[in-house]
Amino acid sequence: MEKRLLGKSGLPVSPIALGAxxxxxxxxxxxxxxxxxxxxxxxxxxxxxxxxxAPIYGFGHSEQVLGEAIKGKRDRYEILTKCGMRWxxxxxxxxxxxxxxxxxxxxxYTYSGRQSLIAECxxxxxxxxxxxxxxxxxxxxxxxxxxxxxxxxxxxxxxxGKIRAAGVSNYSVEQMTKAxxxxxxxxxxxxxxxxxxxIEEDVVPWCLENDCxxxxxxxxxxxxxxxxxxxxxxxxxxxxxxxxxxxKINNLIxxxxxxxxxxPLAEEKGAxxxxxxxxxxxxxxxxxxxxxxxxxxxxxxQNAGALEVDLSEEEVEMINQKLDKLQLEL
Ligand SMILES: NC(=O)c1ccc[n+]([C@@H]2O[C@H](COP(=O)([O-])OP(=O)(O)OC[C@H]3O[C@@H](n4cnc5c(N)ncnc54)[C@H](OP(=O)(O)O)[C@@H]3O)[C@@H](O)[C@H]2O)c1
Numbered sequence: 001m002e003k004r005l006l007g008k009s010g011l012p013v014s015p016i017a018l019g020a021x022x023x024x025x026x027x028x029x030x031x032x033x034x035x036x037x038x039x040x041x042x043x044x045x046x047x048x049x050x051x052x053x054a055p056i057y058g059f060g061h062s063e064q065v066l067g068e069a070i071k072g073k074r075d076r077y078e079i080l081t082k083c084g085m086r087w088x089x090x091x092x093x094x095x096x097x098x099x100x101x102x103x104x105x106x107x108x109y110t111y112s113g114r115q116s117l118i119a120e121c122x123x124x125x126x127x128x129x130x131x132x133x134x135x136x137x138x139x140x141x142x143x144x145x146x147x148x149x150x151x152x153x154x155x156x157x158x159x160x161g162k163i164r165a166a167g168v169s170n171y172s173v174e175q176m177t178k179a180x181x182x183x184x185x186x187x188x189x190x191x192x193x194x195x196x197x198x199i200e201e202d203v204v205p206w207c208l209e210n211d212c213x214x215x216x217x218x219x220x221x222x223x224x225x226x227x228x229x230x231x232x233x234x235x236x237x238x239x240x241x242x243x244x245x246x247x248k249i250n251n252l253i254x255x256x257x258x259x260x261x262x263x264p265l266a267e268e269k270g271a272x273x274x275x276x277x278x279x280x281x282x283x284x285x286x287x288x289x290x291x292x293x294x295x296x297x298x299x300x301x302q303n304a305g306a307l308e309v310d311l312s313e314e315e316v317e318m319i320n321q322k323l324d325k326l327q328l329e330l
Pocket of ligand 1: 294
């Protein structure tokens with residue numbers, strides 16, 4: 001798989017990256033560790049070298065599993081992880097509260113204080129079993145800490161060689177502008193899929209203008225755009241998807257009707273719907289990486305195959321016209 005360079009950092013990344021949120025289990029109804037390790041190992045066979053994780057994904061579990069899976073092969077992967085979401089102690093300002101798989105209520109909050117980020121980096125390095133992180137990202141904006149302070153921590157970590165590139169996630173244009181005044185901002189990781197296109201308005205133009213990469217997260221809209229999610233889909237207990245707006249029954253039915261309209265194009269190309277959706281994502285202006293989650297080797301293999309799906313301008317336009325008619329209740 002040909003690599004792409006992430007923003008001005010020049011960090012080479014695979015255009016399709018593996019997202020390891022589900023591998024953490026939390027909010028996804030658990031995860032099978034053997035499958036997770038095999039999924040990560042198999043990435044290399046299919047040209048995926050960039051893996052995105054975060055401490056919050058399973059409260060350290062996703063990073064730990066990733067560390068195990070890449071042992072002895074660390075230099076063949078790019079590790080993208082995050083910081084700034086805490087779950088120990090309390091800060092009084094909760095980002096959200098939810099049940100983890102063990103049913104324990106946790107108070108989760110954003111915090112991007114300088115010392116805290118530096119300490120978090122050490123914890124992640126330990127869990128990942130490495131001495132550097134390729135891309136370090138602020139997971140969510142922390143309204144209580146100046147962005148400049150968080151970026152100052154990143155500047156120090158860059159100087160120390162503990163991180164190779166600095167990125168953010170879920171940042172607005174205003175927040176990216178502030179961040180990029182302190183460090184060279186490589187990327188912003190944002191929600192982006194056929195049914196979630198808000199960033200086209202301002203984030204994408206800003207990133208194009210400022211040579212900042214975009215990692216499009218949840219491009220399959222958490223599995224919905226594979227076409228497999230039926231109204232009676234058997235979600236595991238603890239899987240948060242049924243509670244999210246895109247999975248509400250009306251939206252699910254409307255989305256599946258839309259997918260049936262583009263299925264003939266997928267079939268014509270010998271592709272699955274998931275592959276067509278990922279290929280469309282990578283054709284959109286400003287999108288550097290499609291950050292696709294997968295739990296198994298089979299999903300990794302299929303998703304990597306999206307790079308072989310060639311879409312013409314007319315085909316992208318045809319999909320967009322059908323998308324324009326899709327009115328979800330969000
Ligand atoms: N920065 C942030 O705030 C943020 C937020 C969300 C996500 N992310 C990142 O983005 C990554 C991707 O997003 P995501 O995991 O939310 O959603 P996604 O990539 O849209 O969907 C991933 C899920 O879809 C299912 N799936 C994947 N490939 C499939 C295939 N070929 N056939 C059938 N089902 C398939 C799998 O779940 P099942 O098998 O259970 O259906 C998988 O876990 C995350 O892992 C994470 O790294 C970041």
